[in-house]
Amino acid sequence: MFGLEKKDATLLLIVAVLTMCAPFILNPFPSDSGLAQFNAGYPDLMQRFVIFGIFAIGFNILFGLTGYLSFGHAAFLGVGSYSAVWMFKLLSMNVIPAILLSVIVAGAFALIIGFVSLRRSGIYFSILTLAFAQMSFALAYSVLTPITNGETGLQLSLNDPRILGTSISADGGIPVTQLFGIEMRSTYAMDVGPWLFQFNAGYYLCAILLLLAFYLSIRIFRSPFGLMLRAVKSNQQRMNYTGLNARPYTLAAFVISGMYAGLAGGLLASMDPLAGAERMQWTASGEVVLMTILGGAGTLIGPVLGAGFIKYFENIFSKINDNVLHQWFAFMPDGLEDFMVTIVHPFVGKGWSLTLGLMFMAVVIFLPGGLVEGGQKIGKLFRRKKAAEDTSPAAKTPAE
Amino acid sequence: MGILEVKDVNKRFGGLQALGNVNLSVADNTVHAIIGPNGAGKSTLLNCLVGKLIPDTGSVMFAGQSVLGRKPFEINQMGISRVFQTPEIFGDLTVMENMMIPCLAKRDGSFRMHAIESVLDEKALREKAESMLEEVKMLDKRNMHAASMSRGDKRRLEMAMCLVQEPRLLLLDEPTAGMARADTNNTIDLLKEIKARGNITMCIIEHDMHVVFSLADRITVLAQGTPLVEDTPENIKGHPKVREAYLGESA
Ligand SMILES: Nc1ncnc2c1ncn2[C@@H]1O[C@H](COP(=O)(O)OP(=O)(O)O)[C@@H](O)[C@H]1O
Numbered sequence: 001m002f003g004l005e006k007k008d009a010t011l012l013l014i015v016a017v018l019t020m021c022a023p024f025i026l027n028p029f030p031s032d033s034g035l036a037q038f039n040a041g042y043p044d045l046m047q048r049f050v051i052f053g054i055f056a057i058g059f060n061i062l063f064g065l066t067g068y069l070s071f072g073h074a075a076f077l078g079v080g081s082y083s084a085v086w087m088f089k090l091l092s093m094n095v096i097p098a099i100l101l102s103v104i105v106a107g108a109f110a111l112i113i114g115f116v117s118l119r120r121s122g123i124y125f126s127i128l129t130l131a132f133a134q135m136s137f138a139l140a141y142s143v144l145t146p147i148t149n150g151e152t153g154l155q156l157s158l159n160d161p162r163i164l165g166t167s168i169s170a171d172g173g174i175p176v177t178q179l180f181g182i183e184m185r186s187t188y189a190m191d192v193g194p195w196l197f198q199f200n201a202g203y204y205l206c207a208i209l210l211l212l213a214f215y216l217s218i219r220i221f222r223s224p225f226g227l228m229l230r231a232v233k234s235n236q237q238r239m240n241y242t243g244l245n246a247r248p249y250t251l252a253a254f255v256i257s258g259m260y261a262g263l264a265g266g267l268l269a270s271m272d273p274l275a276g277a278e279r280m281q282w283t284a285s286g287e288v289v290l291m292t293i294l295g296g297a298g299t300l301i302g303p304v305l306g307a308g309f310i311k312y313f314e315n316i317f318s319k320i321n322d323n324v325l326h327q328w329f330a331f332m333p334d335g336l337e338d339f340m341v342t343i344v345h346p347f348v349g350k351g352w353s354l355t356l357g358l359m360f361m362a363v364v365i366f367l368p369g370g371l372v373e374g375g376q377k378i379g380k381l382f383r384r385k386k387a388a389e390d391t392s393p394a395a396k397t398p399a400e
Numbered sequence: 401m402g403i404l405e406v407k408d409v410n411k412r413f414g415g416l417q418a419l420g421n422v423n424l425s426v427a428d429n430t431v432h433a434i435i436g437p438n439g440a441g442k443s444t445l446l447n448c449l450v451g452k453l454i455p456d457t458g459s460v461m462f463a464g465q466s467v468l469g470r471k472p473f474e475i476n477q478m479g480i481s482r483v484f485q486t487p488e489i490f491g492d493l494t495v496m497e498n499m500m501i502p503c504l505a506k507r508d509g510s511f512r513m514h515a516i517e518s519v520l521d522e523k524a525l526r527e528k529a530e531s532m533l534e535e536v537k538m539l540d541k542r543n544m545h546a547a548s549m550s551r552g553d554k555r556r557l558e559m560a561m562c563l564v565q566e567p568r569l570l571l572l573d574e575p576t577a578g579m580a581r582a583d584t585n586n587t588i589d590l591l592k593e594i595k596a597r598g599n600i601t602m603c604i605i606e607h608d609m610h611v612v613f614s615l616a617d618r619i620t621v622l623a624q625g626t627p628l629v630e631d632t633p634e635n636i637k638g639h640p641k642v643r644e645a646y647l648g649e650s651a
């Protein structure tokens with residue numbers, strides 16, 4: 001299917017089903033139940049899942065295949081966001097030109113930064129990309145204020161020209177982002193008994209782009225180009241003595257992953273038309289590294305899992321406060337309840353990053369292949385059990 | 401005029417003269433063996449031929465063109481392939497993937513962006529890779545992880561990767577070291593057959609005299625970075641200086 005191997009086509013299909021049904025899957029708990037706070041099926045968060053999924057898929061094309069660890073990919077995300085917002089300011093509120101421009105501009109940036117950074121490898125490459133990203137951040141924050149609006153961040157205003165659209169919407173406000181008239185914020189809410197499922201236009205646009213991005217990444221992984229990228233990671237010396245120039249391969253991978261980051265940045269701005277320098281900060285660059293490693297660098301699905309995992313933690317675990325904890329442990333005697341709350345307290349709410357950090361360490365130490373490796377191990381365990389059950393009767397009955 | 405002409409090459413590492421005034425002329429379509437004790441500078445000489453090292457002085461001409469100042473990948477594209485003393489293969493990839501890379505490089509040059517096509521659709525290249533694997537008797541290992549193989553298998557894979565490129569000049573740095581006797585004999589047979597097919601020149605560094613005398617048309621004895629003698633195998637066998645400097649200590 002679509003020129004893919006059966007295994008890859010299945011994977012794509014699973015991702016497609018999961019993303020399309022996400023409003024159901026992520027909202028398993030009735031809205032009035034105590035567990036409703038673990039629901040993640042609201043538009044804002046679902047958009048983030050898929051957008052950062054795209055970011056991580058792209059990052060994985062560079063890091064997972066070539067082993068070049070960039071610590072500056074957030075710069076491309078930020079550049080993408082700024083480009084998109086400028087498109088909304090100058091051209092129209094349609095997201096297509098905005099997204100196209102963000103991909104192109106991020107690609108051009110990646111070409112320049114990659115060209116310089118790829119003169120070195122290993123830790124020096126990482127440091128160079130980090131330096132470039134921090135430089136971009138600093139520029140966006142102060143020097144380039146006319147373009148980036150500095151600390152405040154770039155926002156839309158009623159005075160923007162929007163030559164193909166309108167400066168002011170019919171109700172006198174700033175117009176909203178749309179795709180040929182479909183507003184990105186428009187959401188259809190479906191009440192099913194105590195459940196509430198929300199279907200958001202913006203989310204579905206992001207999800208479709210995620211599927212395209214994922215499909216393209218599978219094609220790249222399975223292509224001769226992808227093979228060469230893995231060769232770069234495995235043995236550059238052998239590559240050189242086989243008549244291959246590693247530099248253009250790594251640069252191409254760098255630019256492609258930069259364009260993925262630009263797409264993610266453009267989508268962030270398309271969902272919520274503002275862009276700030278903090279999107280380019282080194283913590284943001286580090287986050288995508290964590291996502292990719294947590295999920296499983298070099299695997300197809302890993303980065304998407306990692307992105308979902310981290311965004312879920314960031315948004316859900318961070319909302320668990322002491323009140324919620326007291327509710328959870330209410331069934332215990334008072335003294336014990338307070339004790340449990342004190343113990344759990346540092347790991348939730350503002351301490352969510354502590355939990356995440358511990359989990360990250362556990363994954364890196366025990367599952368170097370990330371969550372994907374964990375999944376494979378569990379899968380194998382089940383298959384072995386099943387095989388054991390299957391073979392015993394099968395051994396007696398001859399195959400038909 | 402040989403296909404490979406090395407003239408007055410010197411290479412120093414700090415105080416150590418690794419190569420001193422090396423002159424070497426390898427005739428087209430011959431097998432030229434370079435022998436000498438450990439540390440004689442044999443590998444260093446090959447490094448100077450493939451662009452891994454740049455000689456301090458002297459010239460290296462291949463097929464009438466200088467290789468000096470060219471990058472390793474450019475030198476390979478001139479038609480020089482090399483098997484290293486410690487196998488250099490793509491350890492993270494399967495044997496078949498290892499073979500596909502030189503095939504793709506041979507067809508597409510130093511860089512080509514095939515990002516959408518599937519590597520599995522490269523039928524012609526796969527057949528070529530498989531028939532080469534068959535020749536080195538490794539077809540049954542085609543789906544193995546290259547890093548997990550024995551040293552001898554890695555060497556044979558590396559040789560297959562070089563041969564599948566159909567180089568004009570093949571440089572072999574101790575190709576049978578670490579191989580079992582049977583594999584060594586297979587390797588001799590393979591190299592003989594490759595030689596018989598013609599249009600290939602080989603430079604072989606080898607400690608196993610059986611291999612050297614079965615294959616070589618000419619032999620250069622290198623000692624302390626300088627060629628001691630260059631002659632036919634028959635004459636080398638009887639050469640007193642060689643017996644003293646090299647054969648004497650290893651035989
Ligand atoms: N890159 C290098 N740096 C410093 N010394 C080297 C280097 N390569 C080789 N040598 C030295 O040069 C001499 C010749 O080495 P080599 O060419 O590997 O010998 P052979 O292959 O004949 O055993 C040795 O003394 C070795 O230690």
Ligand SMILES: [Mg+2]
Pocket residue numbers: 442443444485573
């Ligand atoms: Mg050596």
